[in-house]
Amino acid sequence: MSERFLDSYKRPLRDLRISVTDKCNFRCTYCMPAEIFGPDYAFLPHDKLLSFEEITRLTKIFASMGTEKIRITGGEPLMRKDLPTLIQMISEVEGVRDIAMTTNGSLLAKHAKALKAAGLKRVTVSLDSLDDDRFGQINGRGFRVETILSGIEAAADAGLQVKINMVVQRGMNEQDILPMARYFREKGHILRFIEYMDVGNSNGWRLDLVVPSREIAALIHAEMPLEPAEPNYYGEVASRYRYQGTEQEIGFISSVTQAFCSTCTRARLSAEGKLYTCLFAADGEDLREPLRSGYTDEDLRQLIGGIWSRRSDRYSEERLKHTPELTQRKKVEMSHIGG
Template sequence: MNKYVLDQYDRPMKDLRISVIDQCNFRCTYCMPAEIFGEDYRFMHQDELLSFDEIIRLVEVFAQFGVEKIRITGGEPLMRKNLDELIYRLNQIEGIKDIAVTTNAVFLVKQAKKLKAAGLQRVNISLDAIEDEVFKITNGRGVKTKPVLKGIEAAREAGLEIKINMVVKQGMNESQILPMARYFKNTGDTLRFIEFMDVGNHNGWNMSEVVSKKKIIDDIHEEMPLIPLDANYYGEVASRYRYEDSDAEIGVISSVTDAFCSSCTRIRLSADGQLFTCLFASKGYDIREMIRSGKTDQEITSRLIKIWTGRDDQYSVERAQKKPQRDKKIEMSYIGG
């Protein structure tokens, strides 16, 4: 009955993003700027994080609503101990059809094979430049591309599907659009460009630093002609293109210049059990307290139905309409993306 209720809603719930840790080994300038997230920054204690048992219980409830896709995020999720055990258990839940991890790939050399064996299907790898000098700036730690490229190769050898995510920021890495396209066209991995977004309050977001979807596509098309493709599924946020002379694809996620709030099917769970119905939300709903205070699955189910059917998130639409913006938004480092 729960799935029926939400299937009748104009935005069905299909995609659950789970942040499993708030720590990361990079300090990317658009997500965890070093001046905020320095060496003394206090991350969550272990007992603040949802346990694997708590995550599994919640996903079993979410699956009743029609959730089919699970994305494990962070921080850097591969820093969470025994993540392969969580992947294995998620894979046993009826109704879950797709499990992916968003990672910077550094730990994939050691973990890719066991993650694949546990049932992981895909890795979404963050890489914002292919040239070392630019990449060192974007990751905030002076790390070169080699560790990431080795992780990508390990994922490929393990048989994982690979998507590469590049956040494009004017004045920082827009020079890397064509080099990234050339490189990953040859590997056959799907490359997705993401407009620099105003998630959170710490990345110093400014509209003048956004490189639009149109600009990205036009620049690539001029050198490597592109053919637009249909969406793979309802609610897909990336506009898809294929090269004329190749089966390789690219995509562009354009939540700044194109609002897609009306078709959003995603819900997000923070590492400490706060539920968010929008990436640009200013507040969450405390689900951890419900679990730890002994609420039944039915009570949690009733709460989730109320949260989802009551959502009215239209942040990207409101931004485009130049309506007054909220003073505070959840940080990317906390909710994962």
């Protein structure tokens, strides 16, 4: 029987995002720029990562506290060996009703069937352009669009629900907004546009590089009229729309211009076992050491409950004031906690 845990703003703990690795085979400019995450960058050694058994144990504890949705992230989660085994373990946890994964899609075609069989229900694929040259520039490694599209179709064929996330940066890929909307409308997959965010300190974020969701929506609406759709659940991050006269959905995630901190129900667990209560947090609370030093499940439950009850994060609402000191303060890198 799960108990309801609320933070200082009365937000429940409903979603847990679990990073299974800090490694990625991409070097996207807004997440893991190659000039910082180069050949000599020291990623976590394997013994510092939480084991599948430790992740599953924590998932059971979170589920007992009311967490219902699990999202597997990275880095690139499919770089973690035997990931379907972890999905299977989590799928057997009482109280977990939904398991999703965020991926760059480059390895998805190979693993889609096994992930579905293990209990994964949904996958979100990051794709920022349909133009090979631009996509190669953004991903920093020259990966081609066709590789990602093949992964998307393999996931859909395996029975996974598929969403595509596109981060829009001014001066980088605004010209890809309409081609992406046309393509995925025809394919029947949900496309979501994400405002470029100041996650971490390595991506050179500036406010003038943000393309507001309202601008993106207006551009699409002029060619393919949109109508609002009702939210699916409390705390949904995307504003949902449909193409008029259809059931085909499109979404906008407006963390910069229309902050949704007031309904945020997400906690994040890094690959080495630190608990973060905000995507823009500077530091996390270590759970690995208590896990490995004899804490009982109830001890861990009380520890996590205390962390959540003290939670007062509302960074994106505070960012609306555009305070330079705020946006430039130290923050955990997105690649470390998976967005």
